[in-house]
Amino acid sequence: MGFLDISNVTKSYGNVEVLHRVDIEVKEGEFLVLVGPSGCGKSTLLNMIAGLESISSGDISIKGQVMNGVHPSKRNIAMVFQSYALYPNMTVGQNMTFGLEMHGVPKAERDTALANVAKLLQIENLLDRKPGQLSGGQRQRVAMGRALVRDPDVFLFDEPLSNLDAKLRVDMRTEIKKLHEKLKTTIVYVTHDQVEAMTLSTRIAVMYQGYVQQLGTPKEIYDSPANVYVATFMGSPAMNVVPARVEMRDGTPYALVKVQGGSEQALRFSQANMADWDGREILLGIRPEAITDPDGADRNSSNIVSLTNRIGVTEPAGADTFVTMELGGQDIVARMRADVSIAPGDEYAFAVNMEKAVAFDPKTENRIEP
Template sequence: MGFLDIRNVTKSYGFVQVLHEVNIEVQEGEFLVLVGPSGCGKSTLLNMIAGLEGITSGDISIKGRVVNGVHPSKRNIAMVFQSYALYPNMTVGQNMTFGLEMHGVPKPEREKALRDVAKLLQIENLLDRKPGQLSGGQRQRVAMGRALVRNPDVFLFDEPLSNLDAKLRVDMRTEIKKLHEKLKTTIVYVTHDQIEAMTLSTRIAVMFKGYVQQLGTPKEIYDTPANVYVATFMGSPAMNVMPARVVVKDGIPHAEIKDAKGAVQNLRFSQPNLADWSGKDILLGIRPESITDPDGADRNSKNIVSLRNLVGVTEPAGADTFVAMELGGKDIIARMRADANVRSGQEFDFAINMEKAVAFDPNTEERIKT
């Protein structure tokens, strides 16, 4: 049993079911990120953990206690909202300690908690200001501080960085990660930003249409996506997915695929049991960084396959150069070094790390287990 248990939880509004039998165990000190597009059910699930939404069926328990129907104030959780939800007529210090005051915590304890958290977040100089006098990043720190002074069992974050500009978002992401590593708190964090999910979490639940598509570590989600949806949602740029056919040569399975000129190419797989799919169509998945120039290929890989193909366009992006080409009738993105000698319109010897390739069933779009 986990520190936070979500067992067979569903949510319906009338005849419309928006969450379908969600099962997640969150261990103490874990940082779980719920990620997915708008409308996938992630915020609804967070609100159900908080007690702001009722549960249609199933159970949610915290520290072994089922909290279905328990008022939010009795769950010992703290929530950080997207909108910060600060009281404009109160000072920063009053905002941070208001919840403690409402729970009858004595003033000396409130003041000590305020001092400790303000020091931790480096906002001691802001305690006498009003929210309207603060920047977006400062308001976000105050909202986090209000949660931290409570010392709750579980912290819930609902897209807390979405209102910040790009640079500040990166800075605050680092601060949240540092806080978690220092305090070892249990966090459930909702975002639609897959970069936030990958960088912050110890585990990720990828959601789509009310279902948990995959639950795993960032590495598991990235390297072995459960299906095409997870493969293309997680990663920037997304995983390349293209139609291919499995053929067996000398007992070794290959992906048979057409290049930009329509010529058939064979890419050797590293997974021998894909030979069972001989003669069958698959969807071949390869991350952009696994397609590069020969000098930039992974030297630890035992299966780098050369592919000569026509370069479409190149996109310099600072540290990287993104190169587009056509493969399997799809536009494919390769990720190369900034100084890779590649030009639009030329024929180029691409190096493909087939150790990192994954195969999907084209009918179910589920990953073929290897």
């Protein structure tokens, strides 16, 4: 049993089930990120943990106690909202301690908690200001501080960085990660941003259409996606997924893919269990960084194969150059070194790290297990 247990939980509105049999066990001190597009059910699940939404079936437990029907104020959780939800007529200090005051915590304890958290978040100089006098990043720190002073069992974050500009979002992401590593708190964090999910979490639940598509560590999600949806949602640029045909040659499986012009090239698989797929169509998944120039290829890989193709578009991006080309009848992206000498229209011998390739069943779109 975990610190927070979500067991076979569903949510329905009338006859429409929007959240389907969710099972997640969250350990104490874990940072779980619920990630997915708008409407996938992630905020609904977070609100069910908080007690702001009722549970249609299943159980949610915190520290072994079932929370179904328990009022939000009795759950010992703290929530940080996208909108910050600060009282404009109160000072920062009053905003942060208001919840403690409502729970009857003595003033001396409130003042101690406020001083400790303000120091932790480096906002001691803001305590007498009103929210309207603060920047977006400062307001976010105050919202986090209001949650921290309560010392809850579980912190819930509902897209807390989406209102910030790009640079501040990166800075606050780092602050939240440092805070978690320092306090070892249990966090459930909702976002639609897969970069936030990858950088912050200890585990990720990728959600789509009310289902948890995959639950795992960032590395598991990135390297071994459970299906095509997870493969293409997680990663920037997204994983390339192209049609291919399996062919066994002297007991070794190859993926045959069509390059621009219609000819086929054979890419040797690293996974050996493809014999049952001999002669059959698959979807081949390769991350952009696994398609590069020969000098930039992974020196530790035992299966770098050559793929000659015509370059379509080049996009210099500072540390990298992204190359678009046609493979399997569709555009794919390769990530090259910044100083590689290439131009649109060139025929180029790309180095493909087939150790990083994954295969999907084109009918179910689920990964073919290695």
